[in-house]
Amino acid sequence: MARNPYRSQKIAFFCLLLATLFIVVPVGMIVVVIIKKGIAGITWQFLTDVPRKGMRAGGIFPAIVGTVYLVTGAISFALPIGLFAAIYLSEYAKGNFLTRMIKLAIVNLAGVPSVVYGLFGLSLFVVFFKFGASILSGALTLGIMILPLIITASREALESVPASFREASLSLGASKWQTIRHIVLPNAVPGILTGTILGLGRAAGETAPILFTAAAFYLPRLPHSIFDQVMALPYHLYVISTQVPNVDEKIRYGTALVLVFLVLVMNLIAVVIRYQFRKKKKW
Amino acid sequence: MVKISATKLNIWFGETSVLRNINIEIYANEILSIIGPSNSGKTTFLRMLNRLNDLTPSFKMQGEVMFEDTDIRKINVELLRKKIGMVFALPLPLPLSIFDNVAYGLRMHGERNRKRIREKVKQALTQGYLWDEVKDRLPESAFKLSGGQQQRLCIARTLAVEPDVILFDEPCSGLDPISTAKVEEAMLKLKKEYTIVLVTNNVKQAARVGDRTAFFLSGELVELDKTEKIFTAPSDRRTDDYIRGKFG
Numbered sequence: 160m161a162r163n164p165y166r167s168q169k170i171a172f173f174c175l176l177l178a179t180l181f182i183v184v185p186v187g188m189i190v191v192v193i194i195k196k197g198i199a200g201i202t203w204q205f206l207t208d209v210p211r212k213g214m215r216a217g218g219i220f221p222a223i224v225g226t227v228y229l230v231t232g233a234i235s236f237a238l239p240i241g242l243f244a245a246i247y248l249s250e251y252a253k254g255n256f257l258t259r260m261i262k263l264a265i266v267n268l269a270g271v272p273s274v275v276y277g278l279f280g281l282s283l284f285v286v287f288f289k290f291g292a293s294i295l296s297g298a299l300t301l302g303i304m305i306l307p308l309i310i311t312a313s314r315e316a317l318e319s320v321p322a323s324f325r326e327a328s329l330s331l332g333a334s335k336w337q338t339i340r341h342i343v344l345p346n347a348v349p350g351i352l353t354g355t356i357l358g359l360g361r362a363a364g365e366t367a368p369i370l371f372t373a374a375a376f377y378l379p380r381l382p383h384s385i386f387d388q389v390m391a392l393p394y395h396l397y398v399i400s401t402q403v404p405n406v407d408e409k410i411r412y413g414t415a416l417v418l419v420f421l422v423l424v425m426n427l428i429a430v431v432i433r434y435q436f437r438k439k440k441k442w
Numbered sequence: 443m444v445k446i447s448a449t450k451l452n453i454w455f456g457e458t459s460v461l462r463n464i465n466i467e468i469y470a471n472e473i474l475s476i477i478g479p480s481n482s483g484k485t486t487f488l489r490m491l492n493r494l495n496d497l498t499p500s501f502k503m504q505g506e507v508m509f510e511d512t513d514i515r516k517i518n519v520e521l522l523r524k525k526i527g528m529v530f531a532l533p534l535p536l537p538l539s540i541f542d543n544v545a546y547g548l549r550m551h552g553e554r555n556r557k558r559i560r561e562k563v564k565q566a567l568t569q570g571y572l573w574d575e576v577k578d579r580l581p582e583s584a585f586k587l588s589g590g591q592q593q594r595l596c597i598a599r600t601l602a603v604e605p606d607v608i609l610f611d612e613p614c615s616g617l618d619p620i621s622t623a624k625v626e627e628a629m630l631k632l633k634k635e636y637t638i639v640l641v642t643n644n645v646k647q648a649a650r651v652g653d654r655t656a657f658f659l660s661g662e663l664v665e666l667d668k669t670e671k672i673f674t675a676p677s678d679r680r681t682d683d684y685i686r687g688k689f690g
Contacts, residue, residue, distance in 0.1 A: 224678070253499075254499060308540060323530070323532075323534050324499070324534075324536060324537065325497075326494060326530070326534075327530065327534045327535075327596075328536060328550075329494065329497070329535055330492060330494060330523055330527065330528040330530075330600075331523065331524070331527070331546060331547035331550065331599065331600065331603055332520045332521065332522075332523040332524030332547060332550065332551060333520070333546070333547070333550040334520050334550070337550045341546070341550070342536060342537070345537075346537055425678060
């Protein structure tokens with residue numbers, strides 16, 4: 160029997176469509192369930208008040224603020240360092256054994272379980288540097304956790320800028336650094352921001368790294384300084400879901416909804432910046 | 443006056459020998475055409491002169507290249523590339539506006555004065571025969587220009603940093619005949635002030651614009667002589683065969 164190219168194409172399309180549906184349906188369901196069960200809990204008081212009655216009433220304002228602080232801190236630590244490291248690795252480092260080992264180690268770091276980062280943060284920042292359980296320790300721990308993501312994405316973005324642009328710039332007598340600064344970096348920004356978006360989401364959602372380093376079980380006030388403990392949304396969600404009995408469902412799902420929404424807003428900001436840069440891209 | 447001279451130049455990429463025992467003198471204000479089949483080492487020789495080969499990790503060399511009697515390895519590489527500009531085979535604008543493409547080199551060499559930058563950009567675009575076509579669209583992306591315009595933009599960009607020597611690496615290989623004629627016209631005018639080394643796959647182009655012509659074959663310099671001599675009575679049989687299109 161002769162092979163029918165149209166049939167095999169149809170089968171391929173069907174399989175691809177099925178795989179896409181497999182991804183879309185669960186994601187959609189998560190969002191729908193969280194919104195359906197959580198929207199009732201979203202009130203002005205819920206967003207702006209401190210938790211009351213053993214976290215069974217009141218709001219989650221300190222946890223929102225805590226998560227924003229932790230994520231902002233983690234990004235402002237990890238983005239510059241990760242970017243500089245990526246520039247060094249992709250533009251300056253020679254392709255020798257050591258460099259290859261470093262690149263391999265960075266890729267592997269992305270696969271280390273987050274609770275290990277938590278323990279590392281505990282021993283380094285909390286105990287050794289004596290920062291205590293604090294925003295600073297938590298942000299640094301989260302920052303180190305997302306460093307591999309940012310470095311890997313940034314390296315790929317830098318290396319995807321065509322070599323011909325570099326040669327054109329260098330042939331005009333621009334120095335290597337000028338070429339990186341004016342030609343390579345501006346064209347790598349969208350890719351770097353993609354890495355940052357991934358990092359943002361990861362930092363906002365992880366519980367384990369802040370468990371030992373920053374998160375307070377119950378702290379019904381705002382932090383006074385970066386050496387203060389904070390509540391954080393993912394940990395708070397864990398606490399009210401498993402540690403405190405009889406918490407109303409709408410409070411739990413409301414907290415989850417706020418967390419998802421917060422990550423969404425942060426991502427949106429990065430996406431808008433990325434869009435601006437892509438629009439400026441001239442090739 | 444000898445502008446650039448290569449003496450006993452050998453180049454390898456890894457284990458592959460690309461150029462063997464090249465001795466060439468390039469005179470000031472001449473157009474030296476380099477012809478030869480692909481893989482004969484023409485472009486490698488050209489990229490040697492502004493040290494672009496240094497970017498390839500496996501690059502190795504022996505012998506020496508002198509620019510105005512100084513070994514090019516002893517000249518600051520940014521300064522060398524400012525003095526020896528290059529126009530590539532494919533039009534290669536930077537991902538910037540038309541204006542910024544030409545201003546880029548000036549700015550990288552520390553020019554801050556906006557008025558002077560504007561003047562020099564206009565001057566360079568005029569020299570590159572592009573000013574009239576782009577004067578009303580300077581802020582547009584350089585990628586909106588046609589291929590021939592892009593290549594003239596690249597020439598203008600190179601001229602803006604005021605080099606002594608301009609290297610052309612098959613500058614017309616992607617251009618239509620009319621654009622090619624414009625680029626050649628520009629080259630002939632530029633010769634008065636600059637020294638030009640032109641690598642070309644187009645034998646006729648070498649005959650049209652070159653004062654002297656060098657024939658490269660498999661990494662060796664077969665013959666270098668006045669263009670009329672090469673094209674009428676070459677001393678080497680292989681040169682004759684190549685020019686007549688028997689191979690390559």
